[in-house]
Amino acid sequence: MSETLNLTRNQELVLKALLHSQGPLSAYQILDELRGEGLRAPLQIYRALDKLRDRKLVHRIETLNAFVACSCHADHAGETVAFAICEACGKVEEFSDEALQKRIGAWTREHDFLPARTTLEIKGLCAACH
Amino acid sequence: MSETLNLTRNQELVLKALLHSQGPLSAYQILDELRGEGLRAPLQIYRALDKLRDRKLVHRIETLNAFVACSCHADHAGETVAFAICEACGKVEEFSDEALQKRIGAWTREHDFLPARTTLEIKGLCAACH
DNA sequence: CTCCGATATGTTATGACATTACATTTATGT
């Protein structure tokens, strides 16, 4: 799978670290996990993350300063991705809601605002934690 | 006005700095503006910001690591506040959209997620900048 | 194949944002 994506070694290591993780990881946590693989500097992680984010294989969670592997198997080009973040267990649920996007689009049209990127993050307690 | 809010000196200085600003300010930018008033340490700013945020007089823009004075004169207790951020001129438009909140509420109910705080930030170009 | 440009990597240093810990002062209520 990763092979067909033509990832470089560092990119693949970073993506795997995120895929194996239960929750989001900060760049420095990823670095710590990959020191055994020879990675030493934060920039090595950030560079890999940048490429992975370009390809939508990884998302940044703004409210956590952390990163998650994309769990949406569809190709969400252009789509806004949203997150529900459990403050108890740390799990992050990624979703994309058509109606929500329409509603955001309606607001931006009404206000003549040209949207580029939308960040939507909901913090609370997931089904398992309340 | 500020007097009726019973703000402390530091809180008032920080709030005024934000009110006088065209756009969002980072805590360190606020500090720089207030050195003349005798403030010296980041913590003095962060503490004032925390109190102001508790009282919803100030909001944090997560995607900018910066803060804005609340521009909504209504009392938005419990409401989700959203932001449209112009990447050209830096202006931040604060808004609260009923339909949007309903839609987010619908998603959380469907997924049995108990929401606490929602962050919604749209980056793009404002009417004046495109 | 070999050369070249583009891309990725390695490394050090530094910048930007935020908090911990502790001592002191000021405000508030009884």
Place this chain on the structure above:
DNA sequence: ACATAAATGTAATGTCATAACATATCGGAG
């Protein structure tokens, strides 16, 4: 006026992210 809670001052440190520069690797054109 006294006790307690809230706010303040200060230094040090922790966390997140990027700049600058040198080197190596990949992929295509000749």
